Structure formats: C-alpha cells, structure tokens
Amino acid sequence: MSVLQKIAEIEAEMARTQKNKATSGHLGMLKAKLAKFRRELIEPKGGGGGGAGEGFDVAKTGDARIGFVGFPSVGKSTLLSNLAGVYSEVAAYEFTTLTTVPGVIRYKGAKVQLLDLPGIIEGAKDGKGRGKQVIAVARTCSLIYIVLDVLKPLQHKHLIEKELEGFGIRLNKTPPNIVFKRKDKGGLNLTSTVAQSELDNDLVKTILNEYRISNADITLRIDATAEDLIDVIEGNRVYIPCIYILNKIDQISIEELDLVYKVPHCVPISAHHKWNFDDLLEKMWEYLALVRIYTKPKGQLPDYTAPVVLREGKTTIEDFANKLHRSIMKEFKYALVWGSSVKHQPQKVGKTHILQDEDVVQIVKK
Known part of the structure; x- marks a missing residue:
C-alpha cells in the first residue's frame, strides 16, 4: 500500500x-x-528525494520573501505584475503560471522578493499536480499571501489551509x-x-x-x-504569518465589502484596478515585522537612504554588524546608538543590545 x-x-x-x-x-x-x-x-x-524541480529553486534575495498561494485564475499573476512591474504571463484560462515567477518591490527602504507560486490544487500535499514543489517553496517564505476570489473565498480558504497544514506550515500561529x-x-x-x-x-x-x-x-x-x-x-513545523487577499472586489457591493473587512488577517483588493494596494503594503509591513537600522560613519551624518534591514528577533548589535560584514565583530569595541532603544542620545552599548526600528548606529572598533 x-x-x-x-x-x-x-x-x-x-x-x-x-x-x-x-x-x-x-x-x-x-x-x-x-x-x-x-x-x-x-x-x-x-x-x-530529488531537486525541487525546474523553476522552483529561485534564489532568495532581499530582506524578506513573500509567496503568493492560491487556486488557478484568482488573480495572483495580475497582482504580482501590478505590484512589482514584473511581467508574469497572465491569461483568463487556468494553470498559466507553471514555474515560480520572482519579482521584487522596495517598500520603506526594504527589498521584498515576491514569488507567484503556481496554482495549488486540492491534494497538493499528497503530491498531486506540482503542489509538493510549490509548498516546499512556500515553507521558505517570510510571509504568505493566500489570494482568494472574493466570490468564493471561504471554500478556497479552507482547502488551501488544509493543504499547507498537511505540509507542516502553521499560519498565523506561534509554536x-x-x-x-x-x-x-x-x-x-x-x-x-x-x-x-x-x-x-x-x-x-x-x-x-x-x-x-x-x-x-x-x-x-x-x-x-x-x-x-x-x-x-x-520538530519540522514552520510558523509563517499569512495575509488573506480577497481579490476582485470590483464585483461586489459596498455592503458586502464592509463584511469582508471584518475577516481576520484579510485585505480586500482589486488587482486589475490596483485598488487598495496601500492598505495591502501597510499590512505586509506590519506582518513582516522588519526593523530598519541606519548606519552613521564617524564624523558624518547618518545614511537614511539605505537602511540595514533586520528580522524581528534578530536585532542585536551583533546581528546588525554581521549583516554589514562578518569581519566587523572581530574588531568590535562598542557601538553608539541614537533612537528609541536607548535612554540617552547617543548611548554606548555592547553587542547584545537590542535595536528598534529606525535606530541609528555607529560602530566603534578596537
């Protein structure tokens, strides 16, 4: 058997x-x-068990990775194209996207990789379609967008959640x-x-x-x-935040839209008309929980154009220094920090000090 x-x-x-x-x-x-x-x-x-399969081994770039998961023809490709300006073959028939299509957006100084994963069909977790490779990529994401058709959201939502759960992905949960x-x-x-x-x-x-x-x-x-x-x-479960994107809101009434807004972790949009993208990007930023740290070379003003972006839970001075260059900690003496993580401006701190969003850091070497 x-x-x-x-x-x-x-x-x-x-x-x-x-x-x-x-x-x-x-x-x-x-x-x-x-x-x-x-x-x-x-x-x-x-x-x-073999490679991930052609098109599924997209190299991780940027500060975070978002996977778009959804049934065929719900508008994932249109959303990706309009968000990232990346051309992803879009057609009104099912199963257009057969490989992972990467795109990148910049938001609040962070570089976020977007992956349009091929349409998940029922039974993906059991190896049907190319679901297994799709879900393997989904496990590497910092955030998952489950893209749903607003006209049939709950039925699709439960099916996709079941597929992802079966592959050890826990959505919006903590261990x-x-x-x-x-x-x-x-x-x-x-x-x-x-x-x-x-x-x-x-x-x-x-x-x-x-x-x-x-x-x-x-x-x-x-x-x-x-x-x-x-x-x-x-011990092999992954805990990933998830936003449910209810697409095609141009096809429902204002009253129905009010109800949709009450669904937890949900953002209603129209990918085609580019409606409500601001709300989606703000929610994305909140769920990614990224922390921006600005560098300050000695005797110069801080560089506010290119923050060093850290993931929540990995925001010590040591994490920040390693993101700049692995060799920095060998010569590290202390750091000067300006911002909400310190009482004095600046304050002298050691390598275990935990930084907060938009702090400014100057590393002092031995």
Missing part, C-alpha cells in the same frame, strides 16, 4: 471515529501515524509552549503548569508509543492538544 493510500485510510478512520474521552487515545495514535506518513511525503526515505526532552532512561515525566482539557498521561503515552519514545520529560505550559504535542515531537 502506498503512503498516499495509508494517509487516505487514516483520514477516513478519523472521520468515522466519534470524538469522546473513550476514543481520545485511539485518535491520538491515528494523528501521530498521520503526521509520520505526511513527513515521509515531505522527506522521502532514502535521502534527497506551542511545550518543553519536550528525550532521555535515555527514567520513563515518562509529564508536568503541566495549566489545566489540561485534552492531554493526560495515557494520551501522551499513546502518542509517544507511536514514535517509540518511552523516556522523556514533557512540560505543558499551555492547554495543549494532541496536534500541539505531535508538532513539537515532529
């Missing part, structure tokens, strides 16, 4: 099984089995606050800092048995689900 058939069988059994306390252990085991088979699809046994450590001996030690509504000792043991793990320390710091625990054990 193929991996795909095994996955289909497990999904069918899960759909048949009623959810209650008595079946939670069985469902936990099925969920763990499913995660293992899905991993085989992403990382086939026997190594490599579960679960500490998991394997041990050589000592059995299972499960502690919880909050009350658990789903996970108990028996269910955790059932899931660990599926992974042949009998010795581990687990601390649950959230009310965790079986899926949360499996995600932590698997």
Whole structure:
C-alpha cells in the first residue's frame, strides 16, 4: 500500500471515529501515524528525494520573501505584475503560471522578493499536480499571501489551509509552549503548569508509543492538544504569518465589502484596478515585522537612504554588524546608538543590545 493510500485510510478512520474521552487515545495514535506518513511525503526515505524541480529553486534575495498561494485564475499573476512591474504571463484560462515567477518591490527602504507560486490544487500535499514543489517553496517564505476570489473565498480558504497544514506550515500561529526532552532512561515525566482539557498521561503515552519514545520529560505550559504535542515531537513545523487577499472586489457591493473587512488577517483588493494596494503594503509591513537600522560613519551624518534591514528577533548589535560584514565583530569595541532603544542620545552599548526600528548606529572598533 502506498503512503498516499495509508494517509487516505487514516483520514477516513478519523472521520468515522466519534470524538469522546473513550476514543481520545485511539485518535491520538491515528494523528501521530498521520503526521509520520505526511513527513515521509515531505522527506522521502532514502535521502534527497530529488531537486525541487525546474523553476522552483529561485534564489532568495532581499530582506524578506513573500509567496503568493492560491487556486488557478484568482488573480495572483495580475497582482504580482501590478505590484512589482514584473511581467508574469497572465491569461483568463487556468494553470498559466507553471514555474515560480520572482519579482521584487522596495517598500520603506526594504527589498521584498515576491514569488507567484503556481496554482495549488486540492491534494497538493499528497503530491498531486506540482503542489509538493510549490509548498516546499512556500515553507521558505517570510510571509504568505493566500489570494482568494472574493466570490468564493471561504471554500478556497479552507482547502488551501488544509493543504499547507498537511505540509507542516502553521499560519498565523506561534509554536506551542511545550518543553519536550528525550532521555535515555527514567520513563515518562509529564508536568503541566495549566489545566489540561485534552492531554493526560495515557494520551501522551499513546502518542509517544507511536514514535517509540518511552523516556522523556514533557512540560505543558499551555492547554495543549494532541496536534500541539505531535508538532513539537515532529520538530519540522514552520510558523509563517499569512495575509488573506480577497481579490476582485470590483464585483461586489459596498455592503458586502464592509463584511469582508471584518475577516481576520484579510485585505480586500482589486488587482486589475490596483485598488487598495496601500492598505495591502501597510499590512505586509506590519506582518513582516522588519526593523530598519541606519548606519552613521564617524564624523558624518547618518545614511537614511539605505537602511540595514533586520528580522524581528534578530536585532542585536551583533546581528546588525554581521549583516554589514562578518569581519566587523572581530574588531568590535562598542557601538553608539541614537533612537528609541536607548535612554540617552547617543548611548554606548555592547553587542547584545537590542535595536528598534529606525535606530541609528555607529560602530566603534578596537
């Protein structure tokens, strides 16, 4: 039986099984089995599993990468063309874009790479179409745009989310606050800092048995689900912010548009008429959470034309120096900082100081 058939069988059994306390252990085991088979699809046994495929190995450039994901004919190519001025073959028939088409936009001093990924069809996570390569590229993005047709948004939204979830992509989520450590001996030690509504000792043991793990320390710091625990054990999940772009708003009424605006993480646009692009770019900036740092050579004014752009969570003086040049830290003495991250203007700081957006930095060498 193929991996795909095994996955289909497990999904069918899960759909048949009623959810209650008595079946939670069985469902936990099925969920763990499913995660293992899905991993085989992403990382086939026997190594490599071949290249990403022609057109899917676009080199990463710029400060961030955004992947456009959506069903055929929802307007991804038109949106990319109008945002980046990159020509991406656009036609009114399905499956025009068969390879990844890169484009670049500059916004607030940052260079952002845009990738129009070929239309995802149902079953992409199971290897249908070219979905597998598309989702492999989607996993490398800093932000995902799910482009939806405003006339049929929810149906497409759920299908695409299911495809991406199946490939270990978690949208607009943070990693579960679960500490998991394997041990050589000592059995299972499960502690919880909050009350658990789903996970108990028996269910955790059932899931660990599926992974042949009998010795581990687990601390649950959230009310965790079986899926949360499996995600932590698997360890190959990626957590990516996502904006849902509802395209073709020129085809709906003002009243309907008011409703659309209430959908979380959503921006309504018309790619064809270039409506509401300002709103989309602002939301993009917010979700990318980029930090701009300006350099100041000694005795000169700061250079406000070309900021050094850092990702949130990697904004120390050391991160900034390494982005300029790897050799700087070898001669680093201290840095002078002007801006919102310091109390005094300027302030002398060390390499672990955390910078904030639009700070100005002067590196002083030994």
